Amino acid sequence: MGDPLPLRLALPELRYPIGSEPEKTISINQHLIVAYIKTVKEILGNDEFNRIRGTFLGPVIKLGERSLKLSAKIVHAVLTKSIKTVKRHEAWFHFGAQPMRFSIREFHMVTGLKCSGEAREPREGTEKFKWDFLKGRTHTVKDVEKQLRNTREDASDERFCLAMLLLIESILLQKSLLDGGTTFTLDYVKIAQDMDVLMTYPWGRTAYNLLLKSLQRAVDKSLDKNNYDLQGFPMAFLIWILESVPLLQYAFSQVVPILSVQPSTPIFLCEKYLQIASPQLIDVLLIEIKDHLKVTCILPPISNDPEDEVCMGDEANKDLDDMADLSKRGYKFKIRD
Incomplete structure (x- = not known):
């Protein structure tokens, strides 16, 4: 955990250097x-x-x-921590200098929606x-x-x-x-x-693409505004954040107890959440600087999920893949990295 960063690894560029992210009081339009x-x-x-x-x-x-509402401050805090990448079909962020990935796989894990397979046309004569x-x-x-x-x-x-x-x-x-x-x-x-x-x-793929483009547009054009829109189903993005950063989940949500026996059918992540709080931005940022912060770069699979390996073809990014591999093996990135 205390090993130096491998010299051969060039870390990806950040949307905002750590410490310079916008900290405005914002609201996100939602339905x-x-x-x-x-x-x-x-x-x-x-x-x-x-x-x-x-x-x-x-x-x-x-x-x-359960009438849960989107926590704009949690979502905004993570959007300001975007990692630049050539990948068009997934988004990367950091929290506490640790990387984490949001892709169609994570969207499926949250919602349970079908994300793979062909989009069939309605049959003639039906x-x-x-x-x-x-x-x-x-x-x-x-x-x-x-x-x-x-x-x-x-x-x-x-x-x-x-x-x-x-x-x-x-x-x-x-x-x-x-x-x-x-x-x-x-x-x-x-x-x-x-x-x-x-x-x-594959409604999940359609919904994911809409949400992802909305997130990318917000990162590129809207984070310095007081108000912006997120399209599609942004609650999936919020739940992914809470799953990726357990301290955020513990501090700002209530989930059902973990089952000791795994069910034969998958339980998707959105089914766990009973309550989600709406903290202030400073409360989210205070979690980020805790010494015992842990961030999961790529979420572990859900038991018995037939679509666990769903993905979309994308540009190769070796440095990003190497960074994810280091994180998986337990390396804790530091701000100076």
Whole structure:
């Protein structure tokens, strides 16, 4: 742990040198994921909603029903500690001078969403639902909600597909809270009309790409502002931070007890969180300077997770890989490194 840094390793450049990160009082625009969960549950009733709960959205719904809010100060503190990299499909940060990676694998570990596999096209000849908002070129979640409310109660599959679309778009794919929210193309609607495609589509990859681009844009252009947006599902990024820095998790969240016996099906990280606090920025930064701080560079696998090795092709970055390997082997980086 006290060994010198290998001379052959060139550490990546930081977005801000350590000690010069912006420490402004900021807010991050966010939408409450519980809002449309309550709406869908009210429209469907318990029995139909339990069918939704049993799908790939189950872990995210469990988190949403706990009404947890995004801690802007924790998220902002880590965004200001970005490590520059040529990799386009993952983001690297440091905390207490220790590196940590956020990639599609970590997004999947938090949400349980399908992130691998082909994005299948809706099948030709599949019987289509006749939805009013298909007459236009775009739609909003309000259009989907209206259609769901107007669909017959005995049309269970149609209601199921509409409810899934409403939750996917409102929780995972929102881009704006202004002027009635995000306007979507009809591509997702066409997917929702084919239940097999809807249930096997890699929604996690779509949601991750939206969130990652939003994080990258914030790092490049917004960290010196008093207010900025994060798109998609930024709660996944916050939970990844808490998992990567156990002292932050201990100080600012409450999680369910760890099971002594591993279940046969994976328990995804978002299912653990009962409460998340909203500390001040100074409280987060005080955690960073603690002597016994530990940071996990790459999260360990979840038991029985079939997508643990999910990844996206990216540019090679040997110095970054070597840094991650050193961290995994127990080297504790120092500010002077």
